[in-house]
Amino acid sequence: MKKNIHFISLDSILAEWLRDRLEQEPPQSAYAKGLLAGLRELLNDEASTLVLGVAGSRGNLSDTADDGIYAGELSIHPKSRKVLRQGREISLTPKEFDILYLLAQNRGEVFTKEQIYRAVWDGDFLLADSNIMAFIRKLRKKIEPNPDAPEYILTIWGIGYKFNDQL
Structure with missing residues (x-):
């Protein structure tokens, strides 16, 4: 594998x-x-x-x-650090972009909160589940058509998060 x-x-x-x-x-x-x-x-x-x-x-x-990652109506452009939904730019913080890019680049792979921390934050960190959950919640509010029924960033209960590989 x-x-x-x-x-x-x-x-x-x-x-x-x-x-x-x-x-x-x-x-x-x-x-x-x-x-x-x-x-x-x-x-x-x-x-x-x-x-x-x-x-x-x-x-x-x-x-x-083209450096873009495309999923449904969402496109992620790492070189310019731009995210578009239906052609309109979505403003993300640097950490929100990094989390989204990590998940989208590894579509379908499940990441634990700790793995997301290690990938996005450098050096020593204080792992707080609520921290990652807050970032994911804010990210969903920005990119999802319906944040309460996410299409892009899926929760894998008891494990973590993944980017939908069915789009």
Whole structure:
């Protein structure tokens, strides 16, 4: 079974080495500049997490013109950090976007509240179930046509949350 997500810690030594290598010998890839920019943000403390994904569908390393994730009337664009429903932009906080993107990128995979915390917040954290529940509730109010009967972010009782893989 293929893993959908894997967390790897990156220290400053490795981040600096990767940055230097990309600056000295940039590969012929449309994504090299994005990775370099992300590494610079990490090293300048402008970002705390860098999320990497494979371009294309089904894990194929291929270029894609569109970076969007589409589900029903919802589209999520990670490069511009925009979310649209029926073509209208929805304003999300950075953490709301990160949670939504994590779930949507791993459609159908169930995440516990602790896994969501580890993916979205950096370093040590105080896990409070009500914290994640509050973020999910706010996110549903913004993206769901009917937040009381969610279509996108589904609750898996006793476990956590998943993004609907039937859309």
